[in-house]
Amino acid sequence: MTDYNEKILIVDDEPNILHILGTRLRLKGYSILFASDGKEALAVFIKETPDLVILDIMLPRLDGYEVCRQIREFSQVPIIMLTALGNVSEKILGLELGADDYIVKPFSPKELEARIKTVLRRAIAQSGGHSKTKVIYQLGNLVINLEKQDVLKNNEKIKLTSLEFNLLLLLINNSGKRLSRTEILDNIWGYTPERYIDTRLVDVHISRLRSKLEEDPGTPDLILTARGTGYMFRNY
Numbered sequence: 501m502t503d504y505n506e507k508i509l510i511v512d513d514e515p516n517i518l519h520i521l522g523t524r525l526r527l528k529g530y531s532i533l534f535a536s537d538g539k540e541a542l543a544v545f546i547k548e549t550p551d552l553v554i555l556d557i558m559l560p561r562l563d564g565y566e567v568c569r570q571i572r573e574f575s576q577v578p579i580i581m582l583t584a585l586g587n588v589s590e591k592i593l594g595l596e597l598g599a600d601d602y603i604v605k606p607f608s609p610k611e612l613e614a615r616i617k618t619v620l621r622r623a624i625a626q627s628g629g630h631s632k633t634k635v636i637y638q639l640g641n642l643v644i645n646l647e648k649q650d651v652l653k654n655n656e657k658i659k660l661t662s663l664e665f666n667l668l669l670l671l672i673n674n675s676g677k678r679l680s681r682t683e684i685l686d687n688i689w690g691y692t693p694e695r696y697i698d699t700r701l702v703d704v705h706i707s708r709l710r711s712k713l714e715e716d717p718g719t720p721d722l723i724l725t726a727r728g729t730g731y732m733f734r735n736y
Contacts, residue, residue: 511541513558515536537559537562551578552579571598578662
């Protein structure tokens with residue numbers, strides 16, 4: 501059983517997947533909500549405010565991309581997308597729209613459970629605050645307040661998902677240090693060496709973070725590319 505009773509919304513038009521995932525996740529202690537099409541998913545989300553969404557891409561009425569896009573207009577709740585085997589463009593588009601992670605069909609329920617646990621642990625840690633001594637960082641026109649979990653750019657609040665916020669903190673706390681994509685995956689997504697590692701997860705989220713924070717994302721001044729390695733935050 502889990503220490504919390506987090507609500508998970510499972511969105512899929514395959515009854516078998518809803519049944520299997522719902523049964524397994526309930527046994528883990530989660531409270532489960534279901535939706536079988538995109539419009540129903542949005543209605544359930546607004547009414548029930550789940551803690552995490554498992555979202556298939558291929559849905560009737562509204563597809564998963566549109567559901568993800570609309571959720572991101574007003575909520576930063578974690579989203580794990582279910583994608584078709586080998587379709588790279590599906591994965592990348594889902595991440596660009598704000599999904600935190602993806603898992604490929606057919607998938608192992610145990611693997612999905614591990615992803616859920618990691619994503620929820622990260623979100624809970626952020627909502628509980630941070631224990632860093634320094635709680636406010638000022639970097640040019642950016643102000644990052646750890647206590648309030650706010651990021652301001654030119655005095656305007658920037659919307660970051662829990663994943664993006666934690667990715668930013670990892671980079672800042674290691675400013676001037678090159679972080680490999682594998683290190684970032686391990687720290688933020690909780691990937692282990694035994695798992696198949698897709699470094700595009702890192703690249704897409706770095707790109708999203710740059711688009712929100714950099715003055716010119718094409719020539720970044722804060723989040724720098726460490727050629728042949730990964731990324732690093734400008735030493736300050």
